Amino acid sequence: xxIQPDLAGVSFAANLAAFGDRTAISVGDRSxxxxxxxxxxxxxxxxxxxxxxxxxxxxxxxxxxxxxYLAAMASGHPLLILPPGGGQASxxxxxxxDPDIVARSGPGDCVLDVLRDETRHDLHPELALxxxxxxxxxxxxxxxxxxxxxxxxxxAIAEYLHLRPxxxxxxxxxxxxxxxxxxxxxxxxxGASLVLTxxxxxxxxxxxxVRSRHVTSFAAVPYTFDLLDRVGFExxxxxxLRYITQAGGRLAPERVRCYxxxxxxxxxxxxxxxxxxxxxxxxxxxxxxxAAVHPHAIGVPLPGGAFRLEPVPGLDASELVxxxxxxxxxxxxxxxxxxxxxxxxxxxxxxLARQDPGGLYEIVGRRSRFVKIAGLRIDLGxxxxxxxxxxxxxxxxxxxxxxxxxxxxxxxxxxxxxxLAQDLRVPRAAVELHSVPSIPRLANGKPDxxxxxxxxxxxxxxxxxxxEASTGSASSTDTVREIFEDVLECRNVKxxxxxVSLGGDSLSYVAASVRLxxxxxxxxxGWHLMPVCELTPAPSSAGRQSGAVTSKTxxxxxxxxxxxxxxxxxxxxxxxxxVFIVSTHFKFFDWEGxxxxxxxxxxYNFARFQLSGSRKERxxxxxxxxxxxVLPSVVVIAVAFVLTDDYGxxxxxxxxxxxxPQGWTDMSRFWFVEVLVHILLGLAxxxxxxxxxxxxxxxxxxFPLALAGVDLLQRFDVVEVSxxxxxxxxxxxxxxxxxxxxxxxxQRAVVTAIxxxxxxxxxxxxxxxxxxxxxxxxxxxxxxxPVPRGLHxxxxxxxxxxxYVYVTHWLIYPLLVEGDRGLAVLASLAVGVAYWAxxxxxxxxxxxxxxxxxxxxLSPGKAS
Numbered sequence: 001x002x003i004q005p006d007l008a009g010v011s012f013a014a015n016l017a018a019f020g021d022r023t024a025i026s027v028g029d030r031s032x033x034x035x036x037x038x039x040x041x042x043x044x045x046x047x048x049x050x051x052x053x054x055x056x057x058x059x060x061x062x063x064x065x066x067x068x069y070l071a072a073m074a075s076g077h078p079l080l081i082l083p084p085g086g087g088q089a090s091x092x093x094x095x096x097x098d099p100d101i102v103a104r105s106g107p108g109d110c111v112l113d114v115l116r117d118e119t120r121h122d123l124h125p126e127l128a129l130x131x132x133x134x135x136x137x138x139x140x141x142x143x144x145x146x147x148x149x150x151x152x153x154x155x156a157i158a159e160y161l162h163l164r165p166x167x168x169x170x171x172x173x174x175x176x177x178x179x180x181x182x183x184x185x186x187x188x189x190x191g192a193s194l195v196l197t198x199x200x201x202x203x204x205x206x207x208x209x210v211r212s213r214h215v216t217s218f219a220a221v222p223y224t225f226d227l228l229d230r231v232g233f234e235x236x237x238x239x240x241l242r243y244i245t246q247a248g249g250r251l252a253p254e255r256v257r258c259y260x261x262x263x264x265x266x267x268x269x270x271x272x273x274x275x276x277x278x279x280x281x282x283x284x285x286x287x288x289x290x291a292a293v294h295p296h297a298i299g300v301p302l303p304g305g306a307f308r309l310e311p312v313p314g315l316d317a318s319e320l321v322x323x324x325x326x327x328x329x330x331x332x333x334x335x336x337x338x339x340x341x342x343x344x345x346x347x348x349x350x351x352l353a354r355q356d357p358g359g360l361y362e363i364v365g366r367r368s369r370f371v372k373i374a375g376l377r378i379d380l381g382x383x384x385x386x387x388x389x390x391x392x393x394x395x396x397x398x399x400x401x402x403x404x405x406x407x408x409x410x411x412x413x414x415x416x417x418x419x420l421a422q423d424l425r426v427p428r429a430a431v432e433l434h435s436v437p438s439i440p441r442l443a444n445g446k447p448d449x450x451x452x453x454x455x456x457x458x459x460x461x462x463x464x465x466x467x468e469a470s471t472g473s474a475s476s477t478d479t480v481r482e483i484f485e486d487v488l489e490c491r492n493v494k495x496x497x498x499x500v501s502l503g504g505d506s507l508s509y510v511a512a513s514v515r516l517x518x519x520x521x522x523x524x525x526g527w528h529l530m531p532v533c534e535l536t537p538a539p540s541s542a543g544r545q546s547g548a549v550t551s552k553t554x555x556x557x558x559x560x561x562x563x564x565x566x567x568x569x570x571x572x573x574x575x576x577x578x579v580f581i582v583s584t585h586f587k588f589f590d591w592e593g594x595x596x597x598x599x600x601x602x603x604y605n606f607a608r609f610q611l612s613g614s615r616k617e618r619x620x621x622x623x624x625x626x627x628x629x630v631l632p633s634v635v636v637i638a639v640a641f642v643l644t645d646d647y648g649x650x651x652x653x654x655x656x657x658x659x660x661p662q663g664w665t666d667m668s669r670f671w672f673v674e675v676l677v678h679i680l681l682g683l684a685x686x687x688x689x690x691x692x693x694x695x696x697x698x699x700x701x702x703f704p705l706a707l708a709g710v711d712l713l714q715r716f717d718v719v720e721v722s723x724x725x726x727x728x729x730x731x732x733x734x735x736x737x738x739x740x741x742x743x744x745x746x747q748r749a750v751v752t753a754i755x756x757x758x759x760x761x762x763x764x765x766x767x768x769x770x771x772x773x774x775x776x777x778x779x780x781x782x783x784x785x786p787v788p789r790g791l792h793x794x795x796x797x798x799x800x801x802x803x804y805v806y807v808t809h810w811l812i813y814p815l816l817v818e819g820d821r822g823l824a825v826l827a828s829l830a831v832g833v834a835y836w837a838x839x840x841x842x843x844x845x846x847x848x849x850x851x852x853x854x855x856x857x858l859s860p861g862k863a864s
Contacts, residue, residue, distance in 0.1 A: 010128060010147040012154055012189040013073035016041060019191040022165060026213050027063050027196040029744070034191065037070075044071035047112065053100035053119040054338070056080040057110070058090060059176035061198045064110040066184065068103045069175065073147070077101075078123050078338070080130040080142070083176050096140040097130070097335050122339035130332060131178055133277050143277045144329040144340070152325035153280035154185035156302040160285050161217075161243065161271060167192040168240075170210060172201060172218045179247050182281035183219050201227050202498055202529050202612075204700065207236060208743050214240040221248030223441065225255055227531070230501040231612050234262055237698035243269040243288070247281075249446045250363070252388070253295035260291035274298035274363070278347050280326040283307075284361060297360040298353075302326075307361060309353060319367055320353035321346055371398040373426050378403060386423055390416060395439045395447035402429075404456045406436045406447075408494060432456050437481055438495035438533070479519045480535045487512045489844045495533035500612050504528060505625045506605035510571050510800040514793075523568075525783070528608065566784035567795060570601055573775060574799035577601075582809050582828050588821040593763070593771030595672050598802075599729050600776050602676055603736030606683070607704070615693050622684040626677060629803060630654065632839040633673045636807040644814070654678075669810050673803075679733055701741040705754070708734035712758060731758065732772075739780040748780055755780075797833060804839065805832025 016024065019034035026032075032040075044067050048055065055077050057068050065084075072079040080099055082090040094102060098120070102113040128147035157163075169187050171194060173180030187194055195213045199206040201224060209215070215238075220228070225246075244263070246256075251272065260270045269288035272295075275281045284307070286299030301307050305324030312319050323346040330343035352365040369380040383396040383403055396405040403424070407413060413433040421428045432455075440451040481493045487508050488499075499512060509528065517523045520535065527535060577594035584590055610622050634652060641647045646666040650656040654674045656667050686692055696703045711731035735755060742748045755776050760769045778785075787795055798805070809828035816824035 009074040009076045010151050012151060012185060013041070013070040014075075016070070016074075016188065019165070022191050023193045024188065024191075025063060025066070025194050025196060026168075032063070037067075040067045041070045041074055044068060045075040048072070048075060048077055048101065049117065051118050052077055052123060053116075054078050054080060054097065054121050054123060055101045055103060056082055056090075056094055056097070056099035057103045058082045058084055058105045059174065059181075060084040060105050061171045061175055061180075061196050062105070063196060065103075065105065065175060066194075066196065068110050069181075069184075070188075073128065073150070076128075076147075078127045078130065081132070081176050081181075083132075084174055093132075093140070093142075097142075097332075097338075121335055124329070124339055124341050126329060126341060127338060130338075131181075131277055140333050142332045144332050144337070145280055146329055146342075149280045149326045149328065150185060151189075152304060153182060153282055153302075154189045156304050156324075156326065157182055157186040157282055158190050159303045161186070161245070163187065163190045163192055165191040167216045167242065168195060168214055169193070170195045170206070170213075170215045170218045171197055172220065172224065173248075177248075178277040178281045179219060179221070179275070183245075200530065200534075201233075202231050202501075202531065203526060204529075204612075204741075205743055207231075207238070207697075208700065210238055211240070216240055216242040217244065219245045219247070221246070221446075222251045222255075225251065225259065230498065232615070232617070232697075234266075235615065235693055235697055237694055238266075238268075241266075241268045243271055245271045245273055247273040247275055256295035257292050260288065260295070263288070264292070272297075272299065276347070276349060278328045279305075279322055279324070280328065282326070283322045283324070283347075283349075286360070290360065294356070294358075294360055294362075297356070297362045299360055301361075307353075307355075309355065310348075312352070312367060315352070315367075315370075317352040317364060318354070320349045320351045320361065320363070322349060323347070371403065373398075373402065373424075373430050378424055378426065383420065383424070386420060387416070390419070392416065393439065394433075395449070395452055397449040397453035399453065402432050402456065404432045404434070404453050406434050406439050406452045406455060408436060408438055410435060437493055441495070441533075480516065480532050483512060483515045483519060484532065487515070489847045493532060495531060497532050498530060499528040500609055503621050503624060505609045505621070505628070506570075506602070507625070507628050507800075507803070509605070509609065510574070510796055513568065513571070514796040529612075563788060564786040565789050565792065567787045567792065569779055569782050569785050570604060571799045572785045572787060572795060573597060573601055573779060574802045575795045577775075578798055578802040578805050578832075579825070579829070582805065583825050585809065585813060586816070586821050586824045586828070588825050591767075591771065592765060593768035594775065596729065596732055596763075596768075596772045597775030597779075598672070599676070599732045600736035600739070600772075601779060602679075603704070603733035603738075604740045604779060605736075606680070606733070607737045607740035611687075611696070611700075615688055615690070619684055619688050622680060622687075626680050626684070628843070629673065629677055629680075631843065632804060632835070633670070633807045635839075636811065636835070637670060640811055643811075646814075670807065673807060675729055676733075679730055701738060701743070701747055704734045704737035704741060705751075707731075708738065708754070732776075735776065736779070739776070742780070751780060752777060798829065801833045801836035804836035805829055808832045808835050 016034050017038035021033045021035060023031050024034040024037045048071065055068070055072050057065065057072070057079055059065050059069060059081050069079065080093065080097055082093055084105065100116050100119045102115065103110040104113060126146040126148070127144055128150055129145040130142045131145060133141065133143055163186060167187065169183050169192065171180065171183065173183065175181055175184060184194060195209060195215055197206065197209060199209065244259070256270070256272055263270045270291050271288060272286040272291055273282055274284040276283065282302055283305060284298045284301050286294070286297055290297065290299065301322070301324070305322060305326065308321050309318035310321050327344065327347045330340060332338060350367045351363045352367055353361050353363050355361050365379050365381045371378050371380065378398065380396045380398050380403070383405060384394060387394040387396070387405060387407065392411065393408040394405050396403060398404060403426070407416070413435060417431045417433045418428055421431045424431070434455040440448040442448050484490070484493050484497070484499065484502055488502050488504055490502050493502065499509070504512065513523050513527070516527065516535065524530060524535070577598050580591045580594040584592055610618065610625065612618070634654070637647065637651050641649070641652050648656065648660060648667055650660040651667055651670060654677055657671055657674045660667050687696060708731040711728050711734065714728045735751065738751050742751055755773060759773050759776070760766070763769045805828065808831050812824065812828045812831055816827060
C-alpha cells in the first residue's frame, strides 16, 4: 500500500518547513533550524519506502531518534515505541509484534534494520502510535493512538501553556515516555525550540545548558523534585525560566504549594498536570494561580476535553471519566489488534475523584487500589496517607489477605504497624511493613507496586533489598548503597541520593571510586553527581573488542588493555605529587612545584564536591570537610610541638602563616595545610552570603576567575599586601575551581591562556613553574591517565592518604634524613598510610557514636 506523506501524517511533524529558519533543535553546540529538520525528516521518510509498514523505534533523546519519530509521524507509518537502550523489554515487544523495520540506537545515527519491504500486518488507517502504558513496559499490552489524538493533545497543551515560538524546552524526560513525547509534540506544533539532552538535573552541566540556551521550561515527575531539592534549586539563578510542568504521579500537596510559592517569588509558573497514556498524555491541568491555594487538585479539563463523575457501586465515591479527541483508539495485546479501529469514545480513568464548588477536580483514590480484608474495603491510597501523616515515606500494595507497605529508612515498624492496623480496623496480622533503603520505582518514577507486594514473600522484613528497577538490578544498587554507607559513614542511603548530596568530598572520593570500579566494572564520568539507582554494572561486553581480534593493532590494544587501565587524572596527580613532595624534602631527588599542583587540584575538587545543595547544606558540608583536614593534622602537629623544639603554638592552631616568624623557617613546614584550611573557611563564610551565593550560581565559571583575578592583583603588584609563607596561592586554587567549571573547549582554552600568562614568573625557580603549568594543564585537559594495572591499588592508597603522609613525614624527617634516603621515603609513605587507616577509623567511630547518641536523644521513648 502506498501513501502520500503530506496527507497521511500528523501535521506538526509533516509541516516543519513552515517555520523556516527558526531554531528547532539544539544538541550540544549545534543548532538545527526547522528547515534543516524538515530535510532530515523527509530523507528519513523516503528511506522507509512507499509501502506503509510497522516501524519500531528505540526512542532516546537524540537527534537521530527524533528524526525517525517525526519521519514516521509525518509519513503515516505506525510507530511502535520501544524503551531506550534495547534489552529484554525491547526484545519482548519486537517478538510480540514483529515490526517490519526496527530503528536501533547507534553511536551516531539510528541503524535501520529493514526486515521486509511489504508489511505482513493489517494496519488500521488511523493507527499512528503504539505506546506502553505506565508500568507495562515490555508487556505486549500497548495503547493504540491515532494521529488525530496526538495532534489534538499537542494543540491543547500548547493552548493552556500559552506556548509561543520563543519558548525553549529541555528534554528532562525520555522520548519513550508519553509525557516526554508530549513536550516534543507541543513545542514543534507552535515553532518553539527543543534542547536535546540526557543530562540529569543534578548535573551542573544541565543548568549551564539551561542558561546558555535560554531554556524557558522543563518537565518534571515527583522524583525530579527530590533531585531539585538536593541541588539547591531554590537558589539557582535562571532568568529565562518561564514555567515548570509536573505530571507522572501525584506530587504531595505541601510540595506543590512550596514550589508554586517559589515560582511566584522567582517569576515562573508551576503547571501541575494530570494524565494517562490512554489519553495521549494529558487530561487536566491546574492553573498556576490556583496551585498554592488548591495544591490537592488536578485542576480543570484541558481545552477540548470534559470530565464526568460516575458513581461506583459499593463505594462512597465516583470514578472520573474523560472524553475528548485525545482519547486512545483502544488497547493492543497482539498483532491482530493493529487492524482495529476506535473501540472507545471515553476513558474510564480508574481514579476516584470529586469536584469542589470552584469547579476544580481532585483525585481521592484509585478504584483498583482497594483490597477487601476481613470484610472491610481498604483504600491503599489512604494507607499511604496515614503513613505520610506519621512522617514516613512509604508506598502500599495489598491483596485480600494483607496490606504490604515499603517504608523508607529505619523506624519502629512494629509500633507503626500496630497504629496502622488500629486506624484501618483490621487485624494486626493483616498489616506487614518492610524497611527499605528507598521505595521500589518504575522507570517513570512511580512506585512499583508488584515489587512492593513481593516483599511479603521475603523472610526478613527489616532489611529488604530494593526491587529491581529499570535502571539496574537490585543487587548492584545495594552494592553501591553499601559502598556509600561504608565510605561516608551514613545510613539509610536512598536511590535518589548522590555521592555529593551525602556529604562526599575529595578525601572520600578516591576510596569510593576504587570500590565502585571493582563493584561495577567501570566508573562512569561524573558518577559523584549520579543518583545511586543509576550506578549500575557495565554490560558484560563493556570494554571488550567485538568479534575476533586479527590485526596487529588489535592485538596491541588488547595487550595494552591487559597491562594498563585508566585512572582519573586527579587521583594519579595526588599520588604522584605526594611521592615527589616527600622525596624532595628528603633530598632523594629534587622536583619542586607538585604541592602547588595539589593546591590547584584542591580547587578543582572543591568545585566538584562543595558547591551543590542549599546554602545551609553546603556550609555544613564545607565545615565537615575542614574538620576532616584539621583534626588529623592538628593531632600530628601537637605531637611534634611536644616532642621537638621545631614548632610553636602557632603551628598547633594552624596560624603560623599569619602570626609566626616572617620568612621561611622550620615552622613553615605545614604551610600547605594552613593555607588550604584558611581558603576553605574563608570561602565557607563568603558563600554563605546570599548575594555572593546568587552570583556564584549565576556565573559558575566566571566567579572563580574573578576570585583568581582579585588575588592576582598582588601577583602583578597592583595591590601591595605583605603575604607570609609561600605568598598568595588563592589564585591557583581558583584556577583549579575554574578548570572544573569549564564545560567546553572555549572555556578550557581561556583558562589555559590565563595559566600560561600567570604561572611562569610567579616563582623564582623556572622548573617549579614548569611543573605547575604541566600539572595544571594535564588536570584541565586530560580526564584520565593510563596506569599499570598492578599499580592501581597503591596509586589509590597514596592518593587517599596523601594528606596524612604530608603531615606525618615531617616527624619522620629528623629520624631518617641522615640514613638511606630511599628507605626514608618508603618509611614516610608507610607511616602516613598507617596513620590514615587509624585516623579515619577513629573519626568514623566517633561519627557513628555521635549519630547514635543523637538518635537516642530524639527517639520518642526517651524520658524528658
